[in-house]
Amino acid sequence: MKFNQAIPHPQSVFWQEDHLVLLDQRRLPTETVYLHLTTPEEVWEAIATLAVRGAPAIGIAAVYGLYLGVRGLPDQEEIFWAELERIADFLNSARPTAVNLSWALKRVVNKAKTFKGEPVSSVKQAILNEATAIHEEDVRVCRQIGEHLLTLLQDGMGILTHCNAGGLATGAYGTALAPLYLARERGWKFKVFADETRPVLQGARLTAYELMQAGIDVTLICDNMAGAVMKQGWVQAVIVGTDRVAANGDVANKIGTYSVAVLAKAHGIPFYVAAPASSIDLETETGEQIPIEQRSPEEVVAGMGKPIAPEGVQVYNPAFDVTPAEYVTAIITEYGVIRAPYRENLKRVLNG
Ligand code: MRU
Numbered sequence: 001m002k003f004n005q006a007i008p009h010p011q012s013v014f015w016q017e018d019h020l021v022l023l024d025q026r027r028l029p030t031e032t033v034y035l036h037l038t039t040p041e042e043v044w045e046a047i048a049t050l051a052v053r054g055a056p057a058i059g060i061a062a063v064y065g066l067y068l069g070v071r072g073l074p075d076q077e078e079i080f081w082a083e084l085e086r087i088a089d090f091l092n093s094a095r096p097t098a099v100n101l102s103w104a105l106k107r108v109v110n111k112a113k114t115f116k117g118e119p120v121s122s123v124k125q126a127i128l129n130e131a132t133a134i135h136e137e138d139v140r141v142c143r144q145i146g147e148h149l150l151t152l153l154q155d156g157m158g159i160l161t162h163c164n165a166g167g168l169a170t171g172a173y174g175t176a177l178a179p180l181y182l183a184r185e186r187g188w189k190f191k192v193f194a195d196e197t198r199p200v201l202q203g204a205r206l207t208a209y210e211l212m213q214a215g216i217d218v219t220l221i222c223d224n225m226a227g228a229v230m231k232q233g234w235v236q237a238v239i240v241g242t243d244r245v246a247a248n249g250d251v252a253n254k255i256g257t258y259s260v261a262v263l264a265k266a267h268g269i270p271f272y273v274a275a276p277a278s279s280i281d282l283e284t285e286t287g288e289q290i291p292i293e294q295r296s297p298e299e300v301v302a303g304m305g306k307p308i309a310p311e312g313v314q315v316y317n318p319a320f321d322v323t324p325a326e327y328v329t330a331i332i333t334e335y336g337v338i339r340a341p342y343r344e345n346l347k348r349v350l351n352g
Helices: 040-048 055-070 077-092 099-113 120-150 178-185 202-213 223-231 257-266 342-350
Strands: 013-016 019-023 034-037 158-161 191-195 218-221 237-240 244-246 251-254 271-274 320-323 330-333 336-338
Touching: 013 055, 013 120, 019 055, 034 040, 040 055, 040 077, 055 077, 055 099, 055 120, 077 099, 077 120, 099 120, 120 178, 120 271, 120 330, 158 223, 191 202, 191 223, 202 218, 218 223, 223 257, 237 257, 251 257, 257 271, 257 320, 330 342, 336 342
Parallel strands: 158 191, 158 237, 191 218, 237 271, 271 330
Antiparallel strands: 013 019, 019 034, 244 251, 251 320, 330 336
């Protein structure tokens, strides 16, 4: 998918003629830098270091990366198919928690296999076509999630979100933030509270940035202010994204989401999880089996470039946590609003 001027926020991923372009999210909001990538190694690095981040966006970047890796391969079938699998595995190793990464890579590899027996050049084209299809589909899926979420919301509500599950994290519009963009098209006004989201501040750097770019009312709060803001009656719904939903409805998302869910329950506020079907993993039975990425201590002790803790201090830095299904009011997918019992209802919706 090419650069699209109609999108109301900065576009984080696009395909430009013969290479992948990523808006470098590590440098936002102070610098707008585009990375022009031509190899799977560069794409791996961009995913691992959070230049591109957010579950759907890393899946999209990875499948373009897969095409970048195979497009120059010779026509010998044996080498081609072995390399395709190897590069897909390599890209899949960039981050462990978001299932969208392996979902997108598997989908493209499986599509390629349906072209077995045809010239390698046709398989390569099919890989690029499928990557583009995943990208374009994600934009449609996000809008559908936004439509379904809007049925749960009313004009004027206060909405709290954690991390960035917005346009920057997806093909466009985001998952949790999609209803905000759709509401804006309809003249509705929400008051959004964005948790800053330590340690690397996706809420402050990215959510506040993209909503402000779109003219949406957003107030930045530190993570430890969420309870106080809820207690004052300013929040009528919490909406977050997810990296993986287990078969029982447990939900992995950015570290700190679990605390927000517990606070929401204590204040009687609905806790909604926006999830494209590609984030639902029926093969993972419960949240306990979701692999949680551990990231560098540097993010905690010098996340903003400046040391803020004594040198050598012990650090625990999981990038995600799991919110048990009992805290989740509803999971909103492109197919509609799913409520408990999740084990039955997720399966029913996913199996059509
Ligand atoms: O570490 P990140 O920035 O990739 O974490 C992102 C999140 O936790 C998002 O909420 C999630 O991927 C959903 S994005 C639509």
